[in-house]
Amino acid sequence: MNYEMIFKALGEYTRIKIIKLLAYKAMYVCELESVLNMSQPRISQHLKILKHANLVRDEKEGQRSVYSLNKELIHDVFSQFTGFLDMPLESLSGFEQEYERIQRLNNDPEVICCKNSGDK
Amino acid sequence: MNYEMIFKALGEYTRIKIIKLLAYKAMYVCELESVLNMSQPRISQHLKILKHANLVRDEKEGQRSVYSLNKELIHDVFSQFTGFLDMPLESLSGFEQEYERIQRLNNDPEVICCKNSGDK
DNA sequence: TAATAATATTATTATACAATTATATACCAA
DNA sequence: TTGGTATATAATTGTATAATAATATTATTA
Structure with a gap:
């Protein structure tokens, strides 16, 4: 478990917003785009960082991609980091x-x- | 609770090492310096970031400063962020x-x- | 198959961050 | 009160990151 990578991914305002929205429900990139009112490349690049940290998953649906939150990882990183400290x-x-x-x-x-x- | 600031502070390798050492025991800056084998300004600057995020506390002891880990905050930020997502x-x-x-x-x-x- | 939609990638620029070096401040001891 | 110790701050430089603009890729539809 790469704490540095995961916490770094969590430590940015736009990504926190994306994570919160995906916690509400899985969404297409274009939906995030309209809901956050941000440019598509900006969303896509943050999603890439979140995906590398394994915080989100994506699934192709035709020409679209549905992104969903990996809640288990968030739970796991918190409990494992606590364990790491102890x-x-x-x-x-x-x-x-x-x-x-x-x-x-x-x-x-x-x-x-x-x-x-x-x-x- | 400023999630961005706290996760950003957690998302750096040197700071993770400092946090882990302070979880072991409270230490002077000079102790961290020798244990981590890093320059004093480097340690001090990371401690400053951790302190701003409220992840560590310091107490003056004469010319020295003892830094200690604020474990409660770590626990709180994890549980509150989980609540935030829900x-x-x-x-x-x-x-x-x-x-x-x-x-x-x-x-x-x-x-x-x-x-x-x-x-x- | 041409046009469009959805997403990803690349290039560029500006800002933030980390490390080092140098300097300043505060405390302590001889 | 001079010298040394511990820590903090400032200045500098190099690297990383974020945002935008432009382009590429892939799928869909007319």
Whole structure:
């Protein structure tokens, strides 16, 4: 689960509006266009970003595309990120070096940083 | 609750690392600096963004600052955003025009968009 | 098959963001 | 009160992102 990509996709006003509308109901691009009163390329490009983050799905219907919200992913990313924060550091891939450096800090705070009185 | 600001703050790799470390324990800037092995201004600037989003708090301790994670906000933003998605459109401030345009679409699909056969 | 509709993609431009370097501020200790 | 430590801010540069305008692609229909 790529938190950075998903939160980045969520962190933009136009995309939040699109997500909210798709939460209401699945829509064609042209419907989003009229409802949001925004240009078609603008909508399409934001939909592309949301799709890459797996936040929406699309289905071809002739010449149209119906976009729908992937609510499960939103639920999952929230619960998994909460779990990620609660997980012990030493068991997290991607934090090996950080965990090592924290251990070194715990053992010998003077050497690494905060030269004066290493205890808070 | 400013979803855009909060999700944007969450959507960056360095900040995710900082958040994870602060979830482990509150830390000084200089500790984050050594643990993440990143420059001090880089850390400080990301902390500033996180603080503006209310994701972290800081407390002065002499010349140092202890930063700690605001876990409640993370929990709140997740649950409130889920609620936001489930909320009926008509009761949402900021979606008045969109709601109106959707109603118009429902009444007369031909006029607004998707010229050919307005039903999916 | 020509014309149009719906969507996607590309090019361009302007703005936002991240990282670095340099500097400033505040606190502490000798 | 001088020197050093911890943090913050400012200036700069490079990259990423968003919006628009223009074009391409695909499906539909006349």
